[in-house]
Amino acid sequence: MSEIVKLEHVAKIFRRGRLWGSREEIFALRDVTLSVIEGERISIVGESGSGKTTLARIIAGFEKPTHGVVYWFGKKVDELSRSEQTKLRAKIQYVHQDPYSSLNPSRTVYSILADPLRRHYDGDVNERVVELLKLVKLTPPEYFLNKYPYHLSGGMRQRLAIARALTASPNLIIADEPVSMIDMSLRVSVLDVFLDLNRRMNLATVMISHDIALAYYFTMNGGRLCVMYGGRILEEGESDKLITNPLHPYTRLLLLATPQHQREYAELRLNEMKKYFLPELRRIELMEGGSQACPYIARCPFAVDKCREGVELKKVEPRHYVACTRIDELPSWIPLPWFRPKVTTWTG
Amino acid sequence: MSRGSEILEVKKLSVVYLVREGSIKAASDISFSVKEASITAIVGESGSGKSTIIEAITKTLPLNARVLEGEVRYRGIDLLTLTDEEYRKLRWREIAYVPQAAQSSLNPLQTVFEHFFETWADVIGFIQKEEMRVKASELLENVGLSRGVLDAYPHQLSGGMKQRVLIALSFLMNPKLLIMDEPVSALDVVNQSQILSLILELYRRYHPTILLITHDLPVAGELADTIAVMYAGHMVEFSSNKEFFEDPLHPYSKGLVRSMITFSIDMGLVSSIPGEPPSLLTPPSGCRFHPRCAHAMDICRKDVPPRIEISPGRWVRCWLYAGDIK
Numbered sequence: 001m002s003e004i005v006k007l008e009h010v011a012k013i014f015r016r017g018r019l020w021g022s023r024e025e026i027f028a029l030r031d032v033t034l035s036v037i038e039g040e041r042i043s044i045v046g047e048s049g050s051g052k053t054t055l056a057r058i059i060a061g062f063e064k065p066t067h068g069v070v071y072w073f074g075k076k077v078d079e080l081s082r083s084e085q086t087k088l089r090a091k092i093q094y095v096h097q098d099p100y101s102s103l104n105p106s107r108t109v110y111s112i113l114a115d116p117l118r119r120h121y122d123g124d125v126n127e128r129v130v131e132l133l134k135l136v137k138l139t140p141p142e143y144f145l146n147k148y149p150y151h152l153s154g155g156m157r158q159r160l161a162i163a164r165a166l167t168a169s170p171n172l173i174i175a176d177e178p179v180s181m182i183d184m185s186l187r188v189s190v191l192d193v194f195l196d197l198n199r200r201m202n203l204a205t206v207m208i209s210h211d212i213a214l215a216y217y218f219t220m221n222g223g224r225l226c227v228m229y230g231g232r233i234l235e236e237g238e239s240d241k242l243i244t245n246p247l248h249p250y251t252r253l254l255l256l257a258t259p260q261h262q263r264e265y266a267e268l269r270l271n272e273m274k275k276y277f278l279p280e281l282r283r284i285e286l287m288e289g290g291s292q293a294c295p296y297i298a299r300c301p302f303a304v305d306k307c308r309e310g311v312e313l314k315k316v317e318p319r320h321y322v323a324c325t326r327i328d329e330l331p332s333w334i335p336l337p338w339f340r341p342k343v344t345t346w347t348g
Numbered sequence: 349m350s351r352g353s354e355i356l357e358v359k360k361l362s363v364v365y366l367v368r369e370g371s372i373k374a375a376s377d378i379s380f381s382v383k384e385a386s387i388t389a390i391v392g393e394s395g396s397g398k399s400t401i402i403e404a405i406t407k408t409l410p411l412n413a414r415v416l417e418g419e420v421r422y423r424g425i426d427l428l429t430l431t432d433e434e435y436r437k438l439r440w441r442e443i444a445y446v447p448q449a450a451q452s453s454l455n456p457l458q459t460v461f462e463h464f465f466e467t468w469a470d471v472i473g474f475i476q477k478e479e480m481r482v483k484a485s486e487l488l489e490n491v492g493l494s495r496g497v498l499d500a501y502p503h504q505l506s507g508g509m510k511q512r513v514l515i516a517l518s519f520l521m522n523p524k525l526l527i528m529d530e531p532v533s534a535l536d537v538v539n540q541s542q543i544l545s546l547i548l549e550l551y552r553r554y555h556p557t558i559l560l561i562t563h564d565l566p567v568a569g570e571l572a573d574t575i576a577v578m579y580a581g582h583m584v585e586f587s588s589n590k591e592f593f594e595d596p597l598h599p600y601s602k603g604l605v606r607s608m609i610t611f612s613i614d615m616g617l618v619s620s621i622p623g624e625p626p627s628l629l630t631p632p633s634g635c636r637f638h639p640r641c642a643h644a645m646d647i648c649r650k651d652v653p654p655r656i657e658i659s660p661g662r663w664v665r666c667w668l669y670a671g672d673i674k
Contacts, residue, residue, distance in 0.1 A: 047537065047538065048536055054626075086424045145479070152424035156624065183393035183394055183563070183625070184564070184604065184607060185393060185603060185607045185620060185621040186609065186621075186624070187618060187619055188607050189620035189622075192620065202552065211537070211609075212410055212537075216611075216615070217609045217615050220615060220616075224448040254537060254538075255611065257537040257538050257540065257541045258537060258610055259570050260570070260612030261565060261566050261568075261569030261570065261593055261608065261613070262569060262570075262612060263573070263589050263590075265570075265612075266548065266570035266571070267548065269541075269570075270544065270545040270548075273538075277538065279492070279542070300550065311526050326513065339612070340611065340612065340613075342614065342615045342616050348617065
């Protein structure tokens, strides 16, 4: 299995400040190492400001990392010639969050798909347009060809955006919060298009989400899940392992923070969360520049001095890594009565 | 607290929006009632008409909206017939509205204290600043904010803090009915849970009647004792929380419950509702869900189903249950 993308110790620093004033450095990513293998499903989950979108943009080549190396198909991106870069970039496609602004409103569905196909596809363009529409379940295709994006609902637009990403026959799709702007009854249909493409065409997919339940839905039965906070990956591993045996206090917090639907458990859930985070940020003088400290330290009730010295992802079991110095001291994870991730085996 | 009596009753409410292309039938023939000291959640997707209902109740409908018919009775008074001046006497004191924090509901040029001060001055009259500071800091404490927030401007606050300020402000005059518009959307999950526990805590302490709208089914499930489901301008089901999640009646409700992605359900069985919601300029005839419904019959295409009472306080608008009334 070959690696499509590999990031090694990647950091991204954004600088902001006035023209003559002092400059402030914002560490959007710190020391991230991650690879995406052909045909893989990965979810990256984190709150706003966790660096998940920056990570996605670096994978796609929209941003250059400040430190570290990015490989595309085994080659260092920095050392690629311009033409090679253009060629490989097309193989990594990006689906944006907002299907209301990512599609050109003055183009028909047909031309949104046919124009990029003329550039990337050697066969019959018209046939391929129809095929693509069928792949993303916009059927019957003839009905959609002459429609404009404003004729379509959010879910349909997002599926059209996926079809457009497929015009370049990519090996990897990066989907940045693909369903956060879509109504709940249609979310599953968009996610299922990604899952279907992954299964039928072995298309690797990285999905960015702030919702760990959604992230899990996308990667259950063999996918991978990365939990990010403060620009770092805090826990990473096979989705099913990570959800049944979450080890980082922040991962546990996220799992508990997802609303369930039964009223009798609401308070139990909300109380349990308090074990894993401090309501008031702890004031500590750290976080300067390239600090290796655990980013969760300010909110972690288990934090001790050694958490400042640095954390790195360590293997705790096959295909499960955690960046926490305190995992041996955490209380054991007893799932609450309502917590029952996946019971039926997914058959699609 | 007289629990059980009805504090709000909406009867046959129909609202349309006039637009260039025609009229958007945003809410058609809506009837439901809210019991005193209960929490009722109206759930629905965007464009289902849930906001239209609370805008009609709070008299904040946009200018192109027309109420075709119906009544909104608050303790017997029809709110729709009140003049703006008469409604002002109820606003804040009886009925308070908590808008979505994300929609920049706070004035960017005013400090948090000025929001409290001016609201009081506007509704009740003059108050000493010192007295107001004491009152406001108590209210802020109730929602878990320090008194330091009083002198902050909205841009200095995070989304979660703004939502807390709005909730504190809504309690300023101890209202009987609180109307909340998506109280936890657009917040990070951790913030979201904190606001949820805050709402539950305030409810336990003051027992206001709460009517909230949300698109998030699990959130509605954790907060509300009664769930009302909106689809394309129709209210299709009205149930107690437990009955709704255990045995949803309307095919749309069934679909919604099955499309929920959360850890309290079997994720292997999650499925979506086929099709897309209709345009409300030209809504489908009869039951508006029939084009997406697996059980649609001839009558569903022709006639709008009536309210069919299944058990006391529980009803559904679906022809599948029409046999039950005969």
